[in-house]
Amino acid sequence: MVVEPTACDAALARAFDFLGKRWSGVILATLTHGAVGFAELARRVEGISDSVLSDRLVELQGAGLVIRSVEPGPPVGVTYALSPSGSALLPALQELTTWAATNLPG
């Protein structure tokens, strides 16, 4: 493993800026099943409140991981989907989750 302390640290710190918040990982994982509307997403991410889901979606869009699409109506439809960058994150996130579930006592 090549260690490049400064670059690695800065990159990890940027990742943890938003991944460190609860629900971010679950939202991204849930979006692997395809684009969905807000209400459906809220239903699938069991236990999240609408306001927290809304906040997280804004953050994930800001980081370029989630794309919000507005389809002209009527009725107007808004859907959320993973960007290519968001899709690329999922294997690492899955690996990290598996490690945490195994190695960090709950």
Place this chain on the structure above:
Amino acid sequence: MVVEPTACDAALARAFDFLGKRWSGVILATLTHGAVGFAELARRVEGISDSVLSDRLVELQGAGLVIRSVEPGPPVGVTYALSPSGSALLPALQELTTWAATNLPG
């Protein structure tokens, strides 16, 4: 990918409790090269202060990722090394770092 929202979220949240802090990832990565003493570790993790390194090592020991060994002297020697759990984390951490370096603008 199987989504288990509650379990995944709790596991990720625990991981991010300490991984989200700056330097944690770099310290773990640096320890892949083998057990080292504090001064040598401080030298290798370029830019970290002694007090921050000390704090992080305590946290990483508390999470069971780093093992602190005292070798009876004289002189007494203290070394830090990855635990099996800490070693198991590195592939995921490396993957996440690579993703962040590619996908999150610096």
